[in-house]
Amino acid sequence: xxxxxxxxxxxxxxxxxxxxxxxxxxxxxxxxxxxxxxxxxxxxxxxxxxxxxxxxxxxxxxxxxxxxxxxxxxxxxxxxxxxxxxxxxxxxxxxxxxxxxxxxxxxxxxxxxxxxxxxxxxxxxxxxxxxxxxxxxxxxxxxxxxxxxxxxxxxxxxxxxxxxxxxxxxxxxxxxxxxxxxxxxxxxxxxxxxxxxxxxxx
Numbered sequence: 001x002x003x004x005x006x007x008x009x010x011x012x013x014x015x016x017x018x019x020x021x022x023x024x025x026x027x028x029x030x031x032x033x034x035x036x037x038x039x040x041x042x043x044x045x046x047x048x049x050x051x052x053x054x055x056x057x058x059x060x061x062x063x064x065x066x067x068x069x070x071x072x073x074x075x076x077x078x079x080x081x082x083x084x085x086x087x088x089x090x091x092x093x094x095x096x097x098x099x100x101x102x103x104x105x106x107x108x109x110x111x112x113x114x115x116x117x118x119x120x121x122x123x124x125x126x127x128x129x130x131x132x133x134x135x136x137x138x139x140x141x142x143x144x145x146x147x148x149x150x151x152x153x154x155x156x157x158x159x160x161x162x163x164x165x166x167x168x169x170x171x172x173x174x175x176x177x178x179x180x181x182x183x184x185x186x187x188x189x190x191x192x193x194x195x196x197x198x199x200x201x202x
Contacts, residue, residue: 002031003103004085006077008070009034009093010061014046020093021050027101031082034093035073037061055081067154068185071171078165088164092155102158110163111201114156120193121147129190138194146197154192163201170200 005024009017017034024032033053036043047054055077061069074090089102120126120143131143157167171188174195178186195201 001087001103002085003028003087003089004031004033004078004082005089005091005102006033006074007035007091007093008066008073010037010057010066012094014042016094017046019097021046021052023097023099025050027098028103030103031085033077033082035070035077053081062185064187065185067187067189068175068179071168071175071188075165075168075172078161078168086161088159088161090157090164096156107158107160109159109202111157111159111167113196114153114158116151116153118151119148120151123151126151126189126193129187130193138190142194146193149193149197152193152196154187154189157192167201170195 005028021032029051031053032051033055034047036054036056037058039047039054039056044054046052055073057073078085078088087103087107116123118126120130127143127147130138130147131140157164159167171191174191175186175188178184178191
């Protein structure tokens, strides 16, 4: 089965990505791709060492824009470069390490999401993202609706090709809706949890 680990790693240097890549390659020898902005000689050497394919984007983006636009970047890479992959892990990089091959379990659904330790209402930043006066905020009513649930991490999503493309398409639509209504780029964390708890994904 052809598998892919795909991330957006914009603005990171090799020392930021070393724990991710080194731990991953102990357990997994399949495709790894990172969306990047600039690749200097040092970073290219790092990618060569760990057999990572880099896909460059153009434009200046801040953190919130990357969190919003990475779904479009991921969609483009899957459509144009990895037509044969059957399982995909979308993941963060700087704060991720691997203890095993992430694909070494039976996948029984098209999509798999991963819970964090705390509930939304008990996390200051997720509370702020959901109901505060901030890009992507959904307001008090949505916060009250899902605040008692566990946080679902927007930084790690796994699925079949069909499931991941459906996920990306629906996230793109939702984040664009927020952009049009609020005229700002949203971080993806509140939208990710909102769509899941609203039953958008089977």
